[in-house]
Amino acid sequence: MDTKQAVPGEMRAVLLTGFGGIDKLSYREDVPVPTPKEGEVLVRVGACGMNNTDINLRTRWYDRDVNESLSEEVGLKGAGASNKKDAETSGTWKEETIVFPRIQGAAVVGTIAAVGGGVDASRIGQRVIIDPQVRDLALPERAQLVAYLGGERDGGFAEYTAVPAENAYVVNSSLSDAELATFPTSYDTAEEMLVRARLGNGETVVITGAAGGVGTALVQLSLIRGATVIAIAGAAKEERLKFLGAHHFIARENPNPREAIEKLVGERSVHVVADVVGGPFFTDSLKLLCRGGRYSTAGAIGGPIQSIDLRDLIYKDLELFGITCPTPETFKSVIDHVASGRLKPIIEKTYQLKDLAQAQSELVKRNHVGKLVVVP
Incomplete structure (x- = not known):
């Protein structure tokens, strides 16, 4: 880490400990704060929106052996394949290996608290909205996704998360962090x-x-x-x-x-x-x-x-x-719509980080309109 503000050594976070039901979510207050690597920034999370992706991955619904709908029961207890004793650890749409424990949460808004090597220190303090898709732009346009925030790498159901600097877009808006967190993903x-x-x-x-x-x-x-x-x-x-x-x-x-x-x-x-x-x-x-x-x-x-x-x-x-991998241009166009006020954030309810399990239980009931958002 080249430059940083005062950042604690530990943080609050919810760890996904394996595939399965709500019981696989573990709230902790002693999780090490990540250190931004070369080309990365450390973001102090202001809010993180919830998405079906969080449920799909936890329940192992992405597995090709699962043919059932994502019902409330599946969302609470896990899909059939997640309960197999010999289940492997691949469980994303990319069929990549998931390393547990994993911090989920893809739709992050917050403030840059520190930067890794090669990132200008002037970025510290910037309010940012995170593009959750980490890409390899050398690959064909529709095949550039190499990691997804909250899937192949840790996400925003925590007080801090580290992301590539190019994924952190400066946002100028009067909207709250919770409102802005309805937009990514x-x-x-x-x-x-x-x-x-x-x-x-x-x-x-x-x-x-x-x-x-x-x-x-x-x-x-x-x-x-x-x-x-x-x-x-x-x-x-x-x-x-x-x-x-x-x-x-x-x-x-x-x-x-x-x-x-x-x-x-x-x-x-x-x-x-x-x-x-x-x-x-x-x-x-x-x-x-x-x-x-x-x-x-x-x-x-x-x-x-x-x-x-x-x-x-x-x-x-x-x-x-x-559609799995929106382009960077698409993400930028959404940010432009947000900055211009053409898009309206729709929040059904916000939850504290410690209540993530309850929030996911509500999400799978499908009674909401718009988004459920988690704040640290």
């Missing part, structure tokens, strides 16, 4: 989904899981593009999503959402489906799309294994996009 994922799908002015987009972190981001970013938004979410969330700007609402409980959407816009009249749920609606979503329509997905908590009628894909000349 959710909004860059949503922006990448829409960039890849080329959603344009006057087009119609169907958004599944519209009440969650990525879903509410998709609603706002679609409206910025001048699109007509059809939001799908739990019936109790209709009023809040329409207040956010969604033009139409379809209750998740509707036994035939495809039919309901066709009554609104007609058959084969949807230009883009932005899907963060997966599940049985996947098959219908392709049938809703017009010729040349685009399907973009970044989640499958409703069930990852679904059927496809290839005639929809072939004879309507559809495009399908899978």
Whole structure:
């Protein structure tokens, strides 16, 4: 470490001790504060947003042996594969080995407290928002992800975290740290989904899981593009999503959402489906799309294994996009939207770090709109 302010030797953090249920989260007050390596900065965490990624990794839902939806029971107890006695330690979408204990938390906002070698000391004191994706820019654009904050390296469910200096973006905003922590992971994922799908002015987009972190981001970013938004979410969330700007609402409980959407816009009249749920609606979503329509997905908590009628894909000349690694340009565009005030942070509730297990228990109930945020 080249330069630093007064930084304690130990910190409070929640350690993920292995794959499984909520009991795998251990709150500690004696965790060593990380030392920033060459090219890194040490960030004093102001807030860290919660994401499905945290649940997916802990429960080992990413494992290819797991075919079930990310239900509340799975979120609390772990997926089937996580309970195998001979389970290996690979458990990310990258099928990388996870080293335990691991500090989760990808959506970090805070202040630079120290810098490692090669980083200008003037960065100390900067308020920053963290791009959670550590990339190798020498690789092809869609294959640059080498580590994810809270997955392959420690994240923000702690008082301090170390990240590459280029991942720490200076942010000038009157929003609180908790409000700013709603944007990383959710909004860059949503922006990448829409960039890849080329959603344009006057087009119609169907958004599944519209009440969650990525879903509410998709609603706002679609409206910025001048699109007509059809939001799908739990019936109790209709009023809040329409207040956010969604033009139409379809209750998740509707036994035939495809039919309901066709009554609104007609058959084969949807230009883009932005899907963060997966599940049985996947098959219908392709049938809703017009010729040349685009399907973009970044989640499958409703069930990852679904059927496809290839005639929809072939004879309507559809495009399908899978989103895992938003580009740095996408992250920068989100920061620009935040700085300009075009995006509204949506916080359902904030939790103290020591209450992370309770917060994750609430997250998997899916009763919230927007984000749950943890503050140290």
